Amino acid sequence: MEIKTDDYSVAYEPATQTVNFCGSLRLSGAEEYADITQLLNQVADQAPENINLDLQNLEFLNSSGINMFSKFVIKVRQQGNTGIKIQGSKKIPWQGKSLKTFNDSCLVCS
Amino acid sequence: MNDGLPLENERQMQEEIGQVQIFGDFNEEVPGSEEYLVIGFSPGSMPLKQRWRNNGLSADFLAEYLATFFPGNEEDTIKADKTIEVKSAVSYVANELLENAMKFNDETSQQPISIKLEMHNDRLIFFVKNSLKPKTIAKFQSYIQELLTGDRDELYIRQLEHNVQDENSGSGLGLLSIMNDYLATVGWKFEASSKNPEIMTVTTMVQLDL
Numbered sequence: 276m277e278i279k280t281d282d283y284s285v286a287y288e289p290a291t292q293t294v295n296f297c298g299s300l301r302l303s304g305a306e307e308y309a310d311i312t313q314l315l316n317q318v319a320d321q322a323p324e325n326i327n328l329d330l331q332n333l334e335f336l337n338s339s340g341i342n343m344f345s346k347f348v349i350k351v352r353q354q355g356n357t358g359i360k361i362q363g364s365k366k367i368p369w370q371g372k373s374l375k376t377f378n379d380s381c382l383v384c385s
Numbered sequence: 386m387n388d389g390l391p392l393e394n395e396r397q398m399q400e401e402i403g404q405v406q407i408f409g410d411f412n413e414e415v416p417g418s419e420e421y422l423v424i425g426f427s428p429g430s431m432p433l434k435q436r437w438r439n440n441g442l443s444a445d446f447l448a449e450y451l452a453t454f455f456p457g458n459e460e461d462t463i464k465a466d467k468t469i470e471v472k473s474a475v476s477y478v479a480n481e482l483l484e485n486a487m488k489f490n491d492e493t494s495q496q497p498i499s500i501k502l503e504m505h506n507d508r509l510i511f512f513v514k515n516s517l518k519p520k521t522i523a524k525f526q527s528y529i530q531e532l533l534t535g536d537r538d539e540l541y542i543r544q545l546e547h548n549v550q551d552e553n554s555g556s557g558l559g560l561l562s563i564m565n566d567y568l569a570t571v572g573w574k575f576e577a578s579s580k581n582p583e584i585m586t587v588t589t590m591v592q593l594d595l
Contacts (some may be wrong), residue, residue: 282438301441301480303434303488304555305548335441338481342556345545368473372566 276314283333285311287318293327294318299335308343315347322356330374331364341373404577408529411572411590413512420504422450425497428490440487444480447502448472454504471509471595474567475502478511478591481559485589486515488555489525494584511591516584522575525587528557529573537565569593 276287283298294315302308318326328344330336336344344361351359363370424443426436448471455468479500486498496516503510517525531540544557563569570592578584 299441301437301484303437303484335476335480337441337477337484338558338562339484339556341562342545342548342558346549349545349549366469368470369477373562375566 276317278310278314285314287314291327292318292323292325293329295329296333298333300333300340301335301337302339304339305343308339312343312347316350319347319351319354319357322354325358325360326351328359328361330370331362331367333370334367336369336373404575406526406575407572408526408575409533409572410570410592411574411588413574413588413590415503415505415510418503418505418510420454421501422447423499423501425499426487427497428487428492429495433487433492436487440480440483443483443500444476444478447479447500448476451475451502451504451509474593475509478563478567478569478593481563482511482513482589482591485559486513489515489517489521491516491518491584494578494581496578496580496584496586506595508595509593511593512588513591514586514588516578516586517575519585522585526575532560532564532571537561541565563591567593 278285283296283300285297286295287293288295300311305312348359348361351357361374363374365371424447426439428436430436452468452472455464455471479502483498483500486500490496490498494516498515499513501512503512541558541561544561548556548558560571564571572590574588574590576586576588578586
């Protein structure tokens with residue numbers, strides 16, 4: 276499973292149960308993010324023990340993208356069988372600011 | 386008795402006086418900046434879908450341009466980190482503001498969209514101006530009231546829950562994240578366009594401390 280454009284790529288690595296995100300994600304809304312949401316849902320539907328979201332090479336993410344990730348984290352937590360881990364990078368400042376929001380979003384399900 | 390005055394004139398007079406509404410921290414006359422950059426867009430020129438990438442490009446350009454005012458050097462890692470952080474913040478905030486302006490702009494109005502970035506010693510100030518579809522103003526203003534007076538952490542969670550149910554509306558997270566994650570101060574000015582009083586415009590002011 277892979278999505279690749281000039282601006283970003285999203286690829287699933289089954290061996291490590293990792294979805295790798297690269298580049299810059301600034302699509303205009305949920306509709307434009309549907310392909311990525313679908314890829315993530317396909318991964319979740321396989322009910323792996325863990326899903327790693329590797330964002331260490333994701334340089335930009337807009338608020339619609341934050342929304343997409345948050346919704347996915349909520350969904351996976353609600354399913355209950357799959358753990359979710361988000362890997363960020365201290366070198367990319369937005370991640371320090373906005374990733375804590377993903378963790379907060381888990382409060383919804385607890 | 387002023388029964389000679391047609392209603393139409395009365396309406397026009399009210400419009401000429403021009404109702405200006407301010408929300409939050411808004412002040413166009415912050416002293417102490419000679420350094421600024423303005424980018425203007427003519428929204429009618431191309432469909433929004435084709436122009437979408439321009440938001441990110443413009444935001445990144447503003448960020449790159451600004452970085453020249455923060456002379457870092459490789460030995461000074463604190464300064465270099467600060468530059469990277471400021472660039473990233475400018476890029477995020479400018480992109481979100483432009484995305485909102487493009488989304489909510491009244492395309493029938495012919496009103497240009499502009500973004501201005503002012504460099505001050507202690508902070509950066511963004512002004513983004515766009516027109517609004519008259520029908521959307523009341524909802525937007527009540528959302529602004531919530532942003533200004535409500536518990537924003539709670540609002541964030543509520544917005545996410547709402548977004549899980551509702552796929553179609555915007556995420557409602559742009560301004561919230563600017564205020565919560567980037568600790569920016571935000572204000573709005575609503576006013577009728579000076580060229581055409583029938584068109585309402587909003588100027589969003591965002592202040593980022595350095």
